[in-house]
Amino acid sequence: MFNIHTYHITPQEPCLLNADASTLQPSYPAQVALSVGLHPWHVSDDWQEAFAPVCAAAERTDVWAIGECGFDKLKAGASLAVQVEAFRAHIALAERVQKPMVIHCVKAFDELLALRKETEEAAKRVGRLPQPWVVHGFRGKPEQAKQLMTKGMLLSFGHQYNLETLRFVYASLKASSPSPSGSSFGKEEGSVNSFFLETDDLPLSVRQIYEQVARHLDVDVAHLSRLCDPRKKLFSRQIP
Ligand SMILES: [Zn+2]
Numbered sequence: 416m417f418n419i420h421t422y423h424i425t426p427q428e429p430c431l432l433n434a435d436a437s438t439l440q441p442s443y444p445a446q447v448a449l450s451v452g453l454h455p456w457h458v459s460d461d462w463q464e465a466f467a468p469v470c471a472a473a474e475r476t477d478v479w480a481i482g483e484c485g486f487d488k489l490k491a492g493a494s495l496a497v498q499v500e501a502f503r504a505h506i507a508l509a510e511r512v513q514k515p516m517v518i519h520c521v522k523a524f525d526e527l528l529a530l531r532k533e534t535e536e537a538a539k540r541v542g543r544l545p546q547p548w549v550v551h552g553f554r555g556k557p558e559q560a561k562q563l564m565t566k567g568m569l570l571s572f573g574h575q576y577n578l579e580t581l582r583f584v585y586a587s588l589k590a591s592s593p594s595p596s597g598s599s600f601g602k603e604e605g606s607v608n609s610f611f612l613e614t615d616d617l618p619l620s621v622r623q624i625y626e627q628v629a630r631h632l633d634v635d636v637a638h639l640s641r642l643c644d645p646r647k648k649l650f651s652r653q654i655p
Pocket of ligand 1: 483518519520551
C-alpha cells in the first residue's frame with residue numbers, strides 16, 4: 416500500500432516522503448522515496464535562496480518527485496504572483512530532471528490549469544510529454560476532478576475527500592480500463608490513468624486510508640492497493 420504523500424516514515428510502508436531539501440539525510444530506509452520542493456506556505460519574496468537546495472536534491476536517485484509545491488490563496492508566505500514565479504521554477508526543474516510533481520493547490524485551480532496548458536505546449540514544441548502532475552489532498556467536486564483529469568493531471572486523496580468525487584474518479588478509471596482485472600490502465604501511451612492515496616501530515620498508517628476508501632468504493636483493499644500504486648505507473652521504479 417503505497418503512500419504518495421506523507422511527512423512521516425512508517426515502518427514497512429512504502430511511501431513518498433515529503434522532505435526538507437536543506438536537511439536531507441544521506442540515506443533513507445529502503446521503502447522510502449522522497450519528494451522535494453517549496454511548499455507555498457514557505458514561499459517568501461526571496462524564495463530563490465531556499466530553492467537552491469531543492470535543485471541540488473532533485474538530482475538524487477532517491478528523490479522521485481518535485482513538490483509539494485503550488486498555490487494557496489488562503490494561507491501563504493507571498494503574493495499569488497510570487498507563488499506563480501516559484502511554481503514555474505519547480506516546473507522547469509521537474510522537466511529538467513524528468514520527475515513528476517506533487518502539487519498543493521488551494522483555491523487556485525484556474526492558475527494551475529493555465530500553467531499546465533503552458534507546460535504542455537512547451538513540451539510539445541520539443542516533441543515531449545510534460546511530466547505528470549499529482550494534485551494531492553484533493554477535496555473538490557466531480558466536475559473539478561474531471562476538468563483536471565482531462566488536462567492530464569492525477570489526483571491523490573487523503574482522509575478527507577468528496578465521496579461523490581472519489582466514486583466518479585474510480586468509475587471513470589473502470590470505464591477507460593482495457594482490462595477487466597484492472598491491471599492495465601492508460602488510454603494512450605505515456606498517459607497515467609490512476610489515482611493515489613496519502614496520509615499527508617497525519618501520523619496515520621496509510622492502511623487506514625486504503626481501508627476507508629475500499630469501504631467507500633465497495634472494493635477490496637488488495638485491488639485498491641494495486642490500482643493506487645504509483646511505482647510502475649508514475650515512477651517506473653520498484654522499491655520493497
Ligand atoms: Zn499540501
